[in-house]
Amino acid sequence: MRWNKYTINTRTDAEELVCAMLSELGITSVEIDNLIPVPDADRQGGVFEELQPDLPEDDGSSRISFYLEEDEADASEILEKVRQALDDMSTYAQIGEGTITTEISDEADWRDNWKAYFSSFSIGNIFIKPTWEDMPEDKSDMTLVEIDPGVSFGTGKHESTQLVIRQLQKYLQEGDQVLDVGCGSGILSIVALKLGAQHVVGTDIDEDCIASSYDNFAVNHLDKSLGDFYVGNLIDDEALQDKVGKEKYDVVVANILADIIIPMAPALAASMKPGAKLITSGIIDFKEQEVADALIAAGLQVVESNAQGEWRNITACK
Structure with a gap:
């Protein structure tokens, strides 16, 4: 199925007016792209600055996009009505350019174009590949992990994830209980199980990650009972902390962000057994000492730190 994407170039102070006009014409699903700074309370990740995009200064411009099927019988008529409405609106409101640009898209492209950026690779004796690639014959003796990230973060290619996998290979023991904080696609939980963990518990603030983790369990022929995954923020969610448990885990991985x-x-620290290892990553280089100080203040001992590019891993022991 092919779609035409139409983008109206307008102004932020005319967004409500333009969207109301589109709604009157039966177009109720729109995308709004502008440069207005997002308030801290509404940001994904809250005030954690590392999660926020580096946007240019707001210039008052806005782009409002909508889609029509390429072969939709009345698409041309709808588009002409939109153009006429914009012309009329410009006589009594400041709508900026008021122009419309067109982009042809294929539904398959939306789903599949990003796959070009995820190909198979290995870390030590672990071979990680996307579900749509075949297993190379010369890798048949390696431990296979298959991943379909879906809508969740986590192909394993990011430096921070690779740092954790190397530490899991170093420290995880057969039969360990593992906690995966910020589980994403479930890749670290799956790697832990493939390395011999008995059971994993994962948490994430995004419920899509829970479904993605279980989907990837199925892809890797891992029984669903080997993992329990919960939605929530371990920082202050006491109910989640109770579900996760105290002094329960031999290995805890937290591939998130320093802040x-x-x-x-x-x-x-509370979730770890005495002697357990905490493997943290997702730490930008200039935040390394702050994280180390926080782990020490929580009663942990820093065992080692590792670098890959600008990212850092800190492994600590209870």
Whole structure:
């Protein structure tokens, strides 16, 4: 199925007016792209600055997009009505350019174009490949992990994820209980099970990650009973902390961000058995010492730190 994407170039102070006009014409699903700074309370990740995009200064411009099927019988008529409405609107309101640009899209492209950026690779004796690639014959003796990220973060190719996998290969023992904080696609939970973990518990603030993790369990022929996954923020969600449990895990992995690891350090430490290892990553280089200080303040001992590119891993022991 092919679609035409139409983008109206307008102004932020005319967004409500333009959207109301589109709604009157039966177009109720729109995308709005502008440069207005997002308030801290509404940001994904809250005030954690590392999660926020580096946007240019707001210039008052806005782009409002909508889609029509290429072969939709009345698409041309609808588009002409939109153009006429914009012309009329410009006589009594400041709508900026008021122009419309067109982009032809294929539904399959939306789903599949990103796959070009995820190909198979290995870390030590672990071979990680996307579900749509075949297993190379010369890799048949390696431990296979298959991943379909879906809508969740986590192909394993990011430096921060690779740092954790290397530490799991170093420290995880057969039969260990593992906690995966910020589980994403479930890749670290799956790697842990493939390395011999007995059971994993995963948490994430995005419920899509829970479904994605279980989907990837199925892809890797892992029984659903080997993992329990929960939605929530371990920092201050006491109900989640109770579900996760205290002094329960031999290995805890937290591949998130420094500004999340720091306030979460006491909860991470509380979940660990005496002697357990905490493997943190997602730490940008200039935040390394802050994270180390937070882990020490939570009663943990820093065992080692590792670097890959600008990202850092800190492994600590209880």
